[in-house]
Amino acid sequence: MIRLKNSCRTRHKKVRSFGLLLVLGALLGSCAGQRQPGIGGDGQPIRAFKDTDQGTFSVRWASIPHPIPINEPFELVLEVLGPDVNPLLEADGWMPGHGHGMVRTPRVTPLEDGSMGERRFLVKGMLFHMEGAWELRIAIAWRHEQGDTFSIQRENVVFEVEI
Amino acid sequence: MRLAASLAILTAAGGLASFGLWPNSPGPEWQALRAQFSDQQWARIIRTAELPTPNDSTNGVFHDEAAFVLGRALFYETRLSGNGEVSCASCHDPALDWSDGKALAEGLEEIDRHTPSLWNSALNRWQFWDGRADSLWSQALQPIEHPKEMGGSREEVAKLVLNDPELRALYTDAFGSAPEQMDEPNNVERVFVQVGKALAAFEGRILTPVTPFDQFVSGLQTGDPEDLAALDPLAVEGAGLFFGEARCHLCHHGPLLSDMEFHDIELPRAGAPEPARHGGVAKLLTDPFNGRGQHSDDVEAGRERLAYLNRAPHQRGEWKTPGLRNVARTAPYMHNGAYASLDEVLAHYSTLSDAPARSHSDTQRVLEPGHFSDSELQALKAFLQALSSPPPHPSLLPVNPKS
Numbered sequence: 001m002i003r004l005k006n007s008c009r010t011r012h013k014k015v016r017s018f019g020l021l022l023v024l025g026a027l028l029g030s031c032a033g034q035r036q037p038g039i040g041g042d043g044q045p046i047r048a049f050k051d052t053d054q055g056t057f058s059v060r061w062a063s064i065p066h067p068i069p070i071n072e073p074f075e076l077v078l079e080v081l082g083p084d085v086n087p088l089l090e091a092d093g094w095m096p097g098h099g100h101g102m103v104r105t106p107r108v109t110p111l112e113d114g115s116m117g118e119r120r121f122l123v124k125g126m127l128f129h130m131e132g133a134w135e136l137r138i139a140i141a142w143r144h145e146q147g148d149t150f151s152i153q154r155e156n157v158v159f160e161v162e163i
Numbered sequence: 164m165r166l167a168a169s170l171a172i173l174t175a176a177g178g179l180a181s182f183g184l185w186p187n188s189p190g191p192e193w194q195a196l197r198a199q200f201s202d203q204q205w206a207r208i209i210r211t212a213e214l215p216t217p218n219d220s221t222n223g224v225f226h227d228e229a230a231f232v233l234g235r236a237l238f239y240e241t242r243l244s245g246n247g248e249v250s251c252a253s254c255h256d257p258a259l260d261w262s263d264g265k266a267l268a269e270g271l272e273e274i275d276r277h278t279p280s281l282w283n284s285a286l287n288r289w290q291f292w293d294g295r296a297d298s299l300w301s302q303a304l305q306p307i308e309h310p311k312e313m314g315g316s317r318e319e320v321a322k323l324v325l326n327d328p329e330l331r332a333l334y335t336d337a338f339g340s341a342p343e344q345m346d347e348p349n350n351v352e353r354v355f356v357q358v359g360k361a362l363a364a365f366e367g368r369i370l371t372p373v374t375p376f377d378q379f380v381s382g383l384q385t386g387d388p389e390d391l392a393a394l395d396p397l398a399v400e401g402a403g404l405f406f407g408e409a410r411c412h413l414c415h416h417g418p419l420l421s422d423m424e425f426h427d428i429e430l431p432r433a434g435a436p437e438p439a440r441h442g443g444v445a446k447l448l449t450d451p452f453n454g455r456g457q458h459s460d461d462v463e464a465g466r467e468r469l470a471y472l473n474r475a476p477h478q479r480g481e482w483k484t485p486g487l488r489n490v491a492r493t494a495p496y497m498h499n500g501a502y503a504s505l506d507e508v509l510a511h512y513s514t515l516s517d518a519p520a521r522s523h524s525d526t527q528r529v530l531e532p533g534h535f536s537d538s539e540l541q542a543l544k545a546f547l548q549a550l551s552s553p554p555p556h557p558s559l560l561p562v563n564p565k566s
Binding site for chain 1: 207210412413414416417422423424425470471472473477529
């Protein structure tokens with residue numbers, strides 16, 4: 001995955017939905033030097049970063065819309081702090097009390113980096129189809145090189161979400 | 164927390180009254196009901212209010228009046244079938260709440276699925292029990308060509324529509340023109356698809372009128388004592404159970420009282436679970452008439468519908484959660500017609516005594532025996548009966564019913 005380095009003007013061309021544009025503008029801050037990374041827009045609480053299980057990355061998130069609707073599609077904006085390793089992200093949902101997950105497989109695409117160097121990602125295709133306690137599960141994978149060899153590293157972070 | 168939320172609601176109610184949006188302060192009936200439900204039950208009940216307006220951008224004539232008229236004629240048209248005796252209405256009879264009253268559907272032959280009611284089918288996320296269609300128009304095409312249902316063919320359907328003067332005129336009204344030549348495959352397929360879209364324009368209007376429960380929910384929002392009295396105390400108790408400790412709302416929520424997705428509810432079965440949603444996803448993704456195909460009027464929307472579908476082993480044995488509006492009038496129940504009455508359905512959920520040994524779905528723990536008392540069973544049944552609406556609007560009935 002190649003991190004996007006486009007200008008704000010270019011980024012705006014990539015955002016098709018006007019509603020999404022508005023929310024992203026409020027949520028993430030934008031070219032005008034507003035709050036970066038901007039979690040807390042759209043009435044959302046400012047969520048703290050949470051470390052992945054091995055502590056390599058710190059992640060936080062915001063939903064579009066907020067709050068997460070029951071049984072309606074929604075999107076996530078993820079912010080990731082950590083080493084410069086071009087991470088690949090996966091997002092998923094799980095109901096620990098029910099023993100099942102989502103009925104969809106979301107897709108993650110990179111957004112422009114934030115002003116503090118945090119990587120940002122857009123998750124599309126989320127759907128929490130039942131009320132109750134969900135886990136928002138984020139997996140981060142990256143290529144770790146050692147001399148002439150490399151391995152794929154993977155770490156996870158889980159957020160508890162009640163809808 | 165609960166007290167704070169209750170106070171907030173009461174304060175909001177007072178605010179509405181002071182601004183004239185609520186003509187009177189909430190009366191004792193409303194106060195009693197507010198105290199009867201927890202905040203969570205209250206919110207779940209309010210979320211059932213107001214059916215959304217159906218829409219389908221992959222069908223360019225979904226809201227078109229001329230397409231509706233053509234669709235109505237086609238819905239009751241037995242000549243769409245191979246033997247000229249079976250129409251859509253043969254199984255989806257408006258006099259039987261758009262179903263057939265049988266455990267298993269019978270077209271040309273009996274098939275292994277119970278006929279689902281068409282009430283509110285346009286609001287489904289997926290069509291068929293296994294969700295193998297993503298629109299009403301693509302759904303409507305499959306029974307026509309199914310050898311056990313209607314046993315027709317797209318070629319014969321195109322011939323009928325283009326050669327019958329009345330149907331041809333209706334088709335021209337709906338789609339502007341009708342092909343003169345039928346010998347080209349593209350023309351046959353195009354007419355066949357338009358037949359599906361016209362049928363969907365008709366079926367899209369099969370929406371449940373206001374039920375006693377809707378009136379009750381309106382009363383909860385306005386304080387109108389007459390609306391609040393639409394449910395008798397037993398049904399109110401049933402609503403409390405349904406949206407509370409009985410946990411029916413986990414799958415049956417929102418205006419349709421359905422999550423519109425798929426679950427294994429541990430119905431009795433012989434042998435291994437059927438492919439169900441697992442097979443439905445595979446069929447949907449390869450259906451030439453799905454929303455992202457060449458016949459879609461909004462390929463982008465169709466792609467979005469299908470973009471995030473997943474297919475996993477646990478989907479075997481998972482069937483679509485049906486909506487519950489008019490459920491008391493659409494017996495038998497379940498995808499295979501396993502239960503003849505609401506009593507049998509509730510008994511299943513109460514005991515799970517007829518559930519098969521767990522296999523693939525070991526990890527799922529959604530369903531647990533409700534252990535309902537007799538009075539709770541009666542209350543739940545009374546609530547389900549309160550979801551019954553008036554009969555279909557006359558405009559949905561055949562214009563010239565054949566004797």
